[in-house]
Amino acid sequence: MNAQTILRLPTDPHISRARTTHTHRDGHGVPRNRLRFAPHEHLFFQGDPPTGVFQVVSGTVILYKLMADGRRQIQDFSSVGDFLALTFADVHNFSAEALTDVEVDFIVQASFDRALQENAAFRQGIFTLMGDMLNASREQALLLGRKCAMERTATFLLFLDSRFVDPVTGFVDIRMSRCDMADYVGLTLETVSRMMNQLKRQGIIELPQSNRIRISDRKRLIAAAGEPDEAEYASVVGY
Amino acid sequence: MNAQTILRLPTDPHISRARTTHTHRDGHGVPRNRLRFAPHEHLFFQGDPPTGVFQVVSGTVILYKLMADGRRQIQDFSSVGDFLALTFADVHNFSAEALTDVEVDFIVQASFDRALQENAAFRQGIFTLMGDMLNASREQALLLGRKCAMERTATFLLFLDSRFVDPVTGFVDIRMSRCDMADYVGLTLETVSRMMNQLKRQGIIELPQSNRIRISDRKRLIAAAGEPDEAEYASVVGY
DNA sequence: AGAACAGGTTGATTTGCCTCAATTCTATCT
DNA sequence: AGATAGAATTGAGGCAAATCAACCTGTTCT
Incomplete structure (x- = not known):
């Protein structure tokens, strides 16, 4: 921190x-x-x-x-x-x-x-x-003990999406700083930033502003989160 | 794992x-x-x-x-x-x-x-x-997200001691492998082994056999765990 | 508009832990 | 006692993420 x-x-x-x-x-x-x-x-x-x-x-x-x-x-x-x-x-x-x-x-x-x-x-x-x-x-x-930086970040974005997504636009307004995200996933803010921009470059998420994202390829994001598949992920998050 | x-x-x-x-x-x-x-x-x-x-x-x-x-x-x-x-x-x-x-x-x-x-x-x-x-x-x-290897190991040993110590001898029989310990503290078994032997060399714990320990310097072990002091630690663990 | 600032991004370098491998220790079996 | 196997230890080297630092972007203040 x-x-x-x-x-x-x-x-x-x-x-x-x-x-x-x-x-x-x-x-x-x-x-x-x-x-x-x-x-x-x-x-x-x-x-x-x-x-x-x-x-x-x-x-x-x-x-x-x-x-x-x-x-x-x-x-x-x-x-x-x-x-x-x-x-x-x-x-x-x-x-x-x-x-x-x-x-x-x-x-x-x-x-x-x-x-x-x-x-x-x-x-x-x-x-x-x-x-x-x-x-x-x-x-x-599990995330903190056994997942790598990309998996942690992807898992966290799925979590944000599941709780805070705008159902009509599909966007999530991230109401917290990179530092807050980092302090949840056990990384530094620089690493979180790198991982998010990497996901953006890979076309997995949209990131039009630094605190606004949309998942454009959920399957790949779930894979990046280290979850075996969507069905499994859904059962974990509970939706 | x-x-x-x-x-x-x-x-x-x-x-x-x-x-x-x-x-x-x-x-x-x-x-x-x-x-x-x-x-x-x-x-x-x-x-x-x-x-x-x-x-x-x-x-x-x-x-x-x-x-x-x-x-x-x-x-x-x-x-x-x-x-x-x-x-x-x-x-x-x-x-x-x-x-x-x-x-x-x-x-x-x-x-x-x-x-x-x-x-x-x-x-x-x-x-x-x-x-x-x-x-x-x-x-x-907190341990998994923000503590280093030594802090994790020391914290875990304090946890073992608080739950499994023999009140008369002061020894703890560790009924699990290094691998189990590692999978709790989010490290590899080799790192856990290194940290325990480092604590032994520093005279903070006794380790007569690989699965039997006694805390010989609790203050220093608490410090190694990243807790500010004994009073604080006691309140965390709840004894 | 320009200055100042906070947050975010990106790059270069370092480092702590992991990985892989060899060796030692302990227990069990013959 | 010697052989075997499983676990623990120790060492060498590599790598992912931290650290340190520069730069960019957007916002607020004057």
């Missing part, structure tokens, strides 16, 4: 500039506070004690861990519907930062715990979500 | 040689079948449809994913008390193989689901376990 990231220790005080827009109850009667965060604001930091749970309403949040010397590993991108901070530990062990403008609902821990006890459907949803997060994390471990 | 692993496709038939020793009910009245597996037998394969849940009674099980060309990423080691195959998907997306002699209790899916619905304490335990698995997987992602 990278010079521009300010090293932040768990004990630093921090002032959340989140703005509460309104308070309401969801379909299960659980009270929620709608909050807004601007890009680069933190929902919470590694080391903070958890006070409740967030559900993303719009925008995307990155979850990451930092090493003492500033190396960063991004662990997940949370977007609409995802829950954050589902922890039973006494401190958060990763940080959550708004990548874009973000709206989230905050549910205080006691309300969340009550809903989990009393509402079977809610509970089932949380279980499924935790299972999905675990799968995603283990898929990332 | 490595020549000696036989590539196994999800569709291959397989005969489980597991032996049922007896059937009983646990404290919650959930029916369980006690099964035994010998080293290298599989509890299930990636691609199999899940039929229930396993809880490890003794021994250790490795969870891993395989790529089409045989590259392997080990994702977790399950030992006493751990649950396996907690999935809501229609197929397993990793394989589970006995590393040692293993005893597990098998709980059919319907019984498990019922216990989850009806028993709050059981449910809480499962939630906590899923949270722990997610934390472990994300910690592994």
Whole structure:
């Protein structure tokens, strides 16, 4: 990771500039506070004690861990519907930062715990979500542990496409820097840039601007990702 | 990964040689079948449809994913008390193989689901376990994405120590090959061997036999793992 | 318009880990 | 004890990705 990231220790005080827009109850009667965060604001930091749970309403949040010397590993991108901070530990062990403008609902821990006890459907949803997060994390471990630079990059582009593609144009607006991408796939930003431009030169993706891509040859991109074939890939990503 | 692993496709038939020793009910009245597996037998394969849940009674099980060309990423080691195959998907997306002699209790899916619905304490335990698995997987992602060979190896030895140390002798019997270790930390077996022997030469660990270690200088091992200090490390591993 | 800046791309060089190969160690079998 | 086999260690060389550095592009500010 990278010079521009300010090293932040768990004990630093921090002032959340989140703005509460309104308070309401969801379909299960659980009270929620709608909050807004601007890009680069933190929902919470590694080391903070958890006070409740967030559900993303719009925008995307990155979850990451930092090493003492500033190396960063991004662990997940949370977007609409995802829950954050589902922890039973006494401190958060990763940080959550708004990548874009973000709206989230905050549910205080006691309300969340009550809903989990009393509402079977809610509970089932949380279980499924935790299972999905675990799968995603283990898929990332395979990528980080055993894939080469091109495979990592291609896999990541398929991931972006599956989650953020505009269904009418087929384009993905990449709302993150090369550095963010690199910190997810465990490479440097230069290597990510090289791999993307190589895919462009090979006619596998279109890259009209640096943060806008479209997959023009999905089969070859899947092959470049190290997946045996499309059917197999679909089962991995789950679409 | 490595020549000696036989590539196994999800569709291959397989005969489980597991032996049922007896059937009983646990404290919650959930029916369980006690099964035994010998080293290298599989509890299930990636691609199999899940039929229930396993809880490890003794021994250790490795969870891993395989790529089409045989590259392997080990994702977790399950030992006493751990649950396996907690999935809501229609197929397993990793394989589970006995590393040692293993005893597990098998709980059919319907019984498990019922216990989850009806028993709050059981449910809480499962939630906590899923949270722990997610934390472990994300910690592994940091290791794989951002740590160098020595840091990975040192981190792994600390992990082994925290889970498998003999409290009286202080030794850890490593019940896996260098290849298994390498496939967990995303290196080759040769690199793992080099790093371990380097730690031995530096007097940080004792290595009287290739599969038996003791940490003789924990502070330096923690430093080699890239953790800022012991307190921080303890909070990461959770002891 | 020009300056300043941030992000992205591209090139040259270095390096850490992998690969391939040889040797040693340990356990098992006869 | 000697033979054999599997695993671990050690060494030499190669290569993929990191590092370091220059340049380009687009945007904001004056």
